Amino acid sequence: MTDSRRVALLRQIDHSELSTSATYGDVRRACLEALHYGFGAVVVHPIHCARAAHHLRGTGTSVAAVVGFPTGAFTIEGKAFEARNAIEQGAAEIDYVINVGALRGGLRDLVLEEMRTLRDVARGHIVKAILETSVLTDEEKRLACELAVDAGLDYVETSTGFASGGATVEDVRFLHEIVGDAVEVKASGAIPDVQTALAMIGAGASRFGTNAGVQIAQALASMSDDLGREEAG
Amino acid sequence: MNRTGLAARIKTGILGVNITEQDVRSHIAAAKTYPFLAYAVDLSYLQLAKQLLRETDMLLTAAVSYPFGGMTSATKLDQIRFALSVEAEEINATLNLNAIKSGDYDTVSSELRAMVEVADGAIDVIVIPQFEILTSSEKLKTCETLLEAGVCAIKTDGHGGLCQPEDVRLVRRVFGDAFSIEASGGIRTVAQALELLDAGANFIHTSTALELLRDA
Numbered sequence: 001m002t003d004s005r006r007v008a009l010l011r012q013i014d015h016s017e018l019s020t021s022a023t024y025g026d027v028r029r030a031c032l033e034a035l036h037y038g039f040g041a042v043v044v045h046p047i048h049c050a051r052a053a054h055h056l057r058g059t060g061t062s063v064a065a066v067v068g069f070p071t072g073a074f075t076i077e078g079k080a081f082e083a084r085n086a087i088e089q090g091a092a093e094i095d096y097v098i099n100v101g102a103l104r105g106g107l108r109d110l111v112l113e114e115m116r117t118l119r120d121v122a123r124g125h126i127v128k129a130i131l132e133t134s135v136l137t138d139e140e141k142r143l144a145c146e147l148a149v150d151a152g153l154d155y156v157e158t159s160t161g162f163a164s165g166g167a168t169v170e171d172v173r174f175l176h177e178i179v180g181d182a183v184e185v186k187a188s189g190a191i192p193d194v195q196t197a198l199a200m201i202g203a204g205a206s207r208f209g210t211n212a213g214v215q216i217a218q219a220l221a222s223m224s225d226d227l228g229r230e231e232a233g
Numbered sequence: 234m235n236r237t238g239l240a241a242r243i244k245t246g247i248l249g250v251n252i253t254e255q256d257v258r259s260h261i262a263a264a265k266t267y268p269f270l271a272y273a274v275d276l277s278y279l280q281l282a283k284q285l286l287r288e289t290d291m292l293l294t295a296a297v298s299y300p301f302g303g304m305t306s307a308t309k310l311d312q313i314r315f316a317l318s319v320e321a322e323e324i325n326a327t328l329n330l331n332a333i334k335s336g337d338y339d340t341v342s343s344e345l346r347a348m349v350e351v352a353d354g355a356i357d358v359i360v361i362p363q364f365e366i367l368t369s370s371e372k373l374k375t376c377e378t379l380l381e382a383g384v385c386a387i388k389t390d391g392h393g394g395l396c397q398p399e400d401v402r403l404v405r406r407v408f409g410d411a412f413s414i415e416a417s418g419g420i421r422t423v424a425q426a427l428e429l430l431d432a433g434a435n436f437i438h439t440s441t442a443l444e445l446l447r448d449a
Contacts, residue, residue: 021366022302023335045303047329069303071250073275078315082308089305097250099277105253135251162252 001223007038010203010217014064014095014186014209016043016161020047024051031055041093043209045069046086053090059117062126064093067118072097072132076114093126094118095186095209097160100132103140111144115151128186131175132167134136139147139173145178155207159189168188169203176204192221234427236449237268242430244415245442246273248296248392254281260286263443269382270436271323275299278311279319292322294359300392302361306344313351323357325388330363333371338378341417344380359386359415367396374398376408385443389437390418398432423449 003095017030032055042064043073044052052063065086068079076099083094096118103112118127131144148156156175158167166189176185187200188209194216200208210216247260257278262285264272273294274282286293295316298304304312309326316324326348332340345360352358362375379387387404389396396418403414416429417438423445426437439445 002422007373014427018301018303020303020330020363021334022331023303024337025335027331046305046308047299047331049305066303070301071248071299073248073277074312075276075279075315078276078308078312081311082304085305085307096259100250101252101254105255107254118355132250160250160376177247193318 001220003093006220009140009201009220010038011040011142012207013039013197013213013216014041014043014207015039015213016188016209016211017048018043018045018066018069018161018211025047027051028055031061033063035059036128037213039213039217040207043095046089046091048080049086049089049091055083062092063090064095064126064128065091066160067094067096069095069097070162072100074099074128076110076117079114080117083121084117085127086184087122091125093128095128095130095157097130097132098144099153100135103144108143108147112147113152115147115153119151119153126154128157129153130157130160130188132160132163133158133167133171133175134163141171141174142178145175145183149179153183155184155186157186157188157209161189163189163208165202167205167208169199172203172205183191194223236446239423239449240267240269240442240446241447242436243267243269243426243442244271244273244294244436244438245269246271246294246440247278248275248299248440249274252278254278257281258285258369259315261344264291265289267442267446269442273325276315279316279321279438283319283321293319294323294325294333295319295321296323297326299325299327300361301331302363306347310347310351313348313356317352317356321356321361324352325359325361325391327361327363327391330366330377333362333367333375338374341375342378342382345379345384349383355422357386358384359388359413360384361388361391361417362391363391364400365418369403372403373407376404376412380411386413386415388415388417394418394427396420398428401429401432401434421445
């Protein structure tokens with residue numbers, strides 16, 4: 001694997017620190033790790049946006065805030081308020097959980113209105129819609145993706161990491177096929193190692209969310225050029 | 234304690250990512266057959282639940298910053314204002330757990346005071362300290378912080394926690410009757426419920442109340 005390929009892969013990591021037991025020190029450590037390895041973003045709860053923004057100011061690493069997390073079972077106005085508040089405190093990216101219950105209950109218009117609202121509130125920022133694919137049928141995944149394209153979101157994202165399952169290669173490929181080039185795919189949840197991360201990228205993900213970013217970065221550093229060629233082949 | 238007597242000590246509800254409007258309708262219809270004290274929903278279903286709970290004695294409980302407590306104070310207050318506008322009777326708000334784990338009780342305290350101020354006596358403020366992840370000293374310091382801020386109702390654990398009778402006994406032993414204690418988290422059997430009530434809990438909070446009473 002070439003150095004430039006490694007650097008590009010590290011930029012695709014969204015480094016998550018979302019534990020209920022995390023301390024301010026843990027958030028600071030996550031930010032310093034992201035800077036050290038060149039991760040694209042650090043994903044935090046909104047209570048940490050200002051703190052993370054302080055650590056990451058003036059660097060190439062963004063603060064991503066989770067919104068409506070992890071149930072998505074909040075009002076549209078509530079999520080809009082939360083997103084606006086997170087941006088004011090330094091978030092450059094919003095990873096929000098869609099109203100999964102509404103999608104599953106056939107309330108298509110509500111899901112679309114929510115996407116448009118978040119797009120509008122976070123104009124000039126990156127908006128990722130977390131679908132929680134592990135609880136959706138293929139038809140529900142397809143609909144959510146079509147709505148995300150319609151609303152002009154930046155990413156559809158597979159999972160919160162707190163539901164019954166995380167990203168799968170099949171889901172990433174499926175989402176990618178539907179959104180095409182209009183919207184990017186972020187794989188998240190259940191990405192514990194570099195092999196899984198590479199499989200997600202191979203399936204069409206352009207970002208992946210994980211709390212194993214450091215282990216993945218270290219594994220990447222020790223990968224031989226042979227593996228890179230195999231991968232290219 | 235008979236089934237009706239136990240139901241009168243139970244708060245229930247339906248919370249989580251995977252819940253449709255139809256799920257809320259059928260669960261509330263079933264819950265109406267028991268004299269439960271209160272019914273909790275996520276904010277997206279608060280207005281619907283308000284309508285469905287009319288003509289019942291069940292209080293409506295709004296889940297605030299649920300279940301992780303990672304939302305800012307501003308967002309929590311926004312959610313409480315929404316709960317007030319819908320005329321919910323209670324909130325279950327998860328505390329800023331990361332502030333507790335960081336020893337930053339000033340932040341916990343100022344958030345609590347702001348919540349009490351916004352609630353203004355019109356809605357009961359019940360907070361979730363998530364005892365499962367706290368050390369004994371964090372539990373006690375958190376409870377002290379609550380009392381100082383004028384909050385005297387706790388729901389022991391939110392999502393994922395398993396309520397321990399020892400936690401209920403600890404709060405009772407140290408703080409006497411200062412707190413209303415709702416035991417919550419992984420309560421699936423009558424035996425568990427009775428043990429927690431015996432340990433000093435005022436109420437049991439479980440989403441599986443119907444299943445639990447079926448076995449009573």
